[in-house]
Amino acid sequence: MARATIRDIAQATGLSITAVSLVLNNRPNKISAASQQAIRETAERMRYVSNQQKRMTAVKRIAVVVPDLVNFFFSSLISGVDSAISEGGHHLMIGFTNNNPQREQNVVRSMYAQGVDGIIITTSTVTTTSGYRQLFQNSSVPVILVDRVHPSFSYSSMTYNHQKGAYFAVKHLLDLGHRRIACLSGDGEQSYSTSRRMRGYLLAFEEAGLPAPENGIYFGNYLEDSGYQYADDIFKRGFTGLFSCNDMMAYGFYKRANELNKSIPEDISVVGYDDLFLSNLLDPPLTTVRQDPLTLGREAVKRLLVEIDSDNSMHQDISYEPTLIIRRSTQAPSGS
Numbered sequence: 001m002a003r004a005t006i007r008d009i010a011q012a013t014g015l016s017i018t019a020v021s022l023v024l025n026n027r028p029n030k031i032s033a034a035s036q037q038a039i040r041e042t043a044e045r046m047r048y049v050s051n052q053q054k055r056m057t058a059v060k061r062i063a064v065v066v067p068d069l070v071n072f073f074f075s076s077l078i079s080g081v082d083s084a085i086s087e088g089g090h091h092l093m094i095g096f097t098n099n100n101p102q103r104e105q106n107v108v109r110s111m112y113a114q115g116v117d118g119i120i121i122t123t124s125t126v127t128t129t130s131g132y133r134q135l136f137q138n139s140s141v142p143v144i145l146v147d148r149v150h151p152s153f154s155y156s157s158m159t160y161n162h163q164k165g166a167y168f169a170v171k172h173l174l175d176l177g178h179r180r181i182a183c184l185s186g187d188g189e190q191s192y193s194t195s196r197r198m199r200g201y202l203l204a205f206e207e208a209g210l211p212a213p214e215n216g217i218y219f220g221n222y223l224e225d226s227g228y229q230y231a232d233d234i235f236k237r238g239f240t241g242l243f244s245c246n247d248m249m250a251y252g253f254y255k256r257a258n259e260l261n262k263s264i265p266e267d268i269s270v271v272g273y274d275d276l277f278l279s280n281l282l283d284p285p286l287t288t289v290r291q292d293p294l295t296l297g298r299e300a301v302k303r304l305l306v307e308i309d310s311d312n313s314m315h316q317d318i319s320y321e322p323t324l325i326i327r328r329s330t331q332a333p334s335g336s
Helices: 007-012 017-024 033-045 051-056 072-089 102-114 127-134 162-176 192-207 226-236 245-260 293-308
Strands: 061-066 090-096 119-120 143-146 157-160 182-185 217-219 243-244 269-274 287-290 316-321 321-323
Touching: 007 017, 017 033, 017 072, 061 072, 061 102, 061 217, 061 293, 072 090, 072 245, 072 293, 090 102, 102 119, 102 127, 102 269, 119 293, 143 293, 157 162, 157 293, 162 182, 162 192, 162 287, 162 321, 182 192, 182 226, 182 245, 217 226, 243 245, 243 321, 245 269, 293 316
Parallel strands: 061 090, 061 119, 119 143, 143 157, 157 316, 182 217, 182 243, 243 269, 269 287
Antiparallel strands: 287 321
């Protein structure tokens, strides 16, 4: 049976969520004695467990919510979360959203209904500020945003400096002599991480005093199929370099390049982002920006446990520095 929430008690008593929260958390209020009694009796009848009571229980129920497991970044993130949770003997719950905002809301509500003590989430790429509010409104459950964050929203976050990582990638191609460099981005600019990587791409050109190629940004979906889909047009338009905003899309580009009898890096140099474990096994091995989802997962758990155990802990935005890993998928453009 799902654990009762403050919202459930508010519906049962006909009182506001704010009123119920104030009474059950023993906060100063002007609520009538009769209403307070009704709230407490309903909470007892529905077996409501307060945050303080939850903290007295050593074993925590931690939920991790990600778009999918097709992207190896998310499976590695979950591995990091699981390793940290297992060390403390806590329970792990996993939810998938298929990168769909409505499904995302349903998954998060389901986690609340099952009485989770905290949530670690990588949101869908199209989650907006209002979407964040709909996800987490009226809940006192701590939340850690991982990788895809929104700076205007008040939750702790764990991410890498996406703008700097993209800047490193494109600067590397510019330093090799490439000027016709395409950017294979995520699905639009709504995602904070997507927009930051696009800014890094543009910043590298700006600092080099060069114009970015006209219509050089392609909007994919962070999966192999979009790298495969756009390869024909990228070759047709004569780009000599490609910055793929994640490794998965670069894998799809590799596949189509092979079908077209195009050679990497002789016909086009490619830089990815993530440094997934397969990237060093490609032929040629992929030059890419390294970030460590295992570390993100482990550190997110540590931060979440601190916030579960303290009502007054300050939210923290933690950003790690990416590293460019140069392999054999990049070289100076042919004929230079």
